[in-house]
Amino acid sequence: MTTLAITSQKGGVGKTTLAINLAYAFARSGRKTLLVDSDPQGSVGLSLTRQSRHLSGFYDFLENPAMNVEELIVPTRLPTFSLVAAGQSSAYELGSGPVSGNLHRIKGFVSQIRAMNYDLCIFDTAAGLFGVTADVLGVSNGVIVPQQSEPLGVRSVPKMLEALTRMRAVNPSLQVLGVVLTMVKKELSESLESAQALRGLLPQEMVMKTEIPRNDLYVQASARGLPVGVMEEGAETLSTFEKLRLELEQRISPPIPT
Ligand SMILES: Nc1ncnc2c1ncn2[C@@H]1O[C@H](COP(=O)(O)OP(=O)(O)OP(=O)(O)O)[C@@H](O)[C@H]1O
Numbered sequence: 001m002t003t004l005a006i007t008s009q010k011g012g013v014g015k016t017t018l019a020i021n022l023a024y025a026f027a028r029s030g031r032k033t034l035l036v037d038s039d040p041q042g043s044v045g046l047s048l049t050r051q052s053r054h055l056s057g058f059y060d061f062l063e064n065p066a067m068n069v070e071e072l073i074v075p076t077r078l079p080t081f082s083l084v085a086a087g088q089s090s091a092y093e094l095g096s097g098p099v100s101g102n103l104h105r106i107k108g109f110v111s112q113i114r115a116m117n118y119d120l121c122i123f124d125t126a127a128g129l130f131g132v133t134a135d136v137l138g139v140s141n142g143v144i145v146p147q148q149s150e151p152l153g154v155r156s157v158p159k160m161l162e163a164l165t166r167m168r169a170v171n172p173s174l175q176v177l178g179v180v181l182t183m184v185k186k187e188l189s190e191s192l193e194s195a196q197a198l199r200g201l202l203p204q205e206m207v208m209k210t211e212i213p214r215n216d217l218y219v220q221a222s223a224r225g226l227p228v229g230v231m232e233e234g235a236e237t238l239s240t241f242e243k244l245r246l247e248l249e250q251r252i253s254p255p256i257p258t
Pocket residue numbers: 008010011012013014015016017018039041043125126127182183184212213214215216217218219220222
């Protein structure tokens with residue numbers, strides 16, 4: 001099983017949107033895919049299921065690792081695609097939950113998922129590289145960094161990638177797969193210049209060729225609780241995430257099982 005994390009230093013850059021739609025693309029390719037919400041804000045659950053506020057999830061498991069992960073799995077209409085919501089995580093949200101020392105528990109979580117024959121487990125994370133997110137990176141094989149295509153954002157990206165690379169000291173199997181530019185607005189020169197600036201700052205292979213365009217459909221899809229490609233109007237976005245999936249598959253080693 002391959003375990004991927006979607007992380008960023010800054011909030012609001014498109015992590016959750018990328019996690020949902022990329023997981024959907026992998027599930028459509030036939031991989032048994034689990035999307036796990038490790039952000040106490042619970043955005044995956046809010047985006048994909050109506051009853052998410054009442055669902056137990058990832059943080060309930062961290063509180064009680066004797067729990068059976070199978071009970072936390074929420075199926076979707078696509079048989080290869082399931083998710084685990086963040087759960088009843090108010091202690092973590094308010095900062096009173098144990099923010100460190102969860103590595104061992106998260107390892108236990110992942111090994112239960114592996115035993116259920118998943119091909120791929122994708123973690124959506126909270127912004128920043130500390131606390132639970134750092135522990136999620138401690139169990140991941142690959143990390144993907146979405147970055148909004150805007151002037152203020154791009155300068156911090158090289159440092160972020162360096163920090164992720166240093167995490168390989170703790171987890172040598174962590175592959176820094178690269179940056180995905182999000183919310184790219186082709187008709188806005190600042191957006192294009194930011195994208196170019198980022199490509200100039202980083203080694204060529206660290207920025208994915210596929211960019212996610214800015215499109216209001218993403219906002220509408222998350223309001224309706226769907227991956228954007230499920231919406232009739234969103235069919236064209238399927239090809240964007242399909243391209244991104246193929247690009248990532250060339251980098252992920254060992255390859256994701258089929
Ligand atoms: N390509 C896009 N085009 C237009 N809007 C987008 C796009 N991607 C994301 N959004 C919108 O931008 C907002 C932030 O996106 P998202 O929630 O995915 O970011 P995030 O990094 O997960 O945020 P947080 O750090 O709060 O978890 C959301 O309202 C989302 O619907």
